[in-house]
Amino acid sequence: MAQPKILLTRRWPQAVEDRLSRDYDVTLNTDDTPMTAEQIGAALGDYDAVCPTVSDSLPAALFDSKMRTRILGNYGVGVNHIDLDAARAAGLTVTNTPGCLTDCTADLALTLMLMLARRAGEGERELRRGDWSGWRPTHLIGTKLSGKTLGIVGMGRIGIATARRAQGGFGMKVVYYNRSEVDPAALKGLEAERLDTIDDVMAAADVASLHIPGGGANAKTIGAAQFEKLGASGMLINTARGDVVDQNALIAALEAGTIAGAGLDVYDGEPSVPEALTRMENVVLLPHLGSATLETREAMGHMVADNLDAFFAGREVPNPAG
């Protein structure tokens, strides 16, 4: 029997490309440029499986009954770039990669917190510019994280892992908002108080870290009113999705001093980043590095491969999305 035809929309770690190339008739996007929606639409007519990622866009208009594709093996946990309802209505199975990127994304949330609180980006820029004039007691004074309050918005796997690091490493008090009650077993050993609303979390937090999925109802969850609550010494961390923050309201809040600073790994409309943000010293900007370690990027790829293997063997897929 012919091997299923599979398209990877971007380059993946070598070990996973090798595994898939052994077991499937794989097409690689060798020059690694993002594919247009039209190219992905055409691929849905040509391939048995398409494996997209967060840099792709799969709106409802791409899915029709003439598709050859039967499974979308998404490389990543977030699937807000895929119109899931339309994909399912067209008979597609959609899978994602939950769990394997939890530690790395939580690590990056802490990286942003520390860089922001300790003004590490500012300091590095100063040194590289040749402007460092030596140690002095008043140079680049930051803020201690130890003992401060971390507010988690979205207490899922990554929110919990971030809270554990902040509490275990820095003795931070943790408050959180989650739409539904969190399984107490997942919170074992963590002292964390669930508050009734996101605004309550913002008001209580010195640092607010976002861990809710993007898209749909979560768009612009954090806007001007929430920045007012976070207050002039408050810091915002976003490793989730850019669209959960009202980006214009964030820029306005930073410019007005409504909040103290922001540490961002994701942007609404990325990879474009508003110039206003790039000019601010009290903002740490990373290029969507949450899951970017070799171990995790390989694990994500193997998870996609496991889902494809199960699907084409007629078994239940281990990680259905949504």
Ligand SMILES: O=CC(=O)O
């Ligand atoms: O951002 C990365 C992911 O959603 O996996």
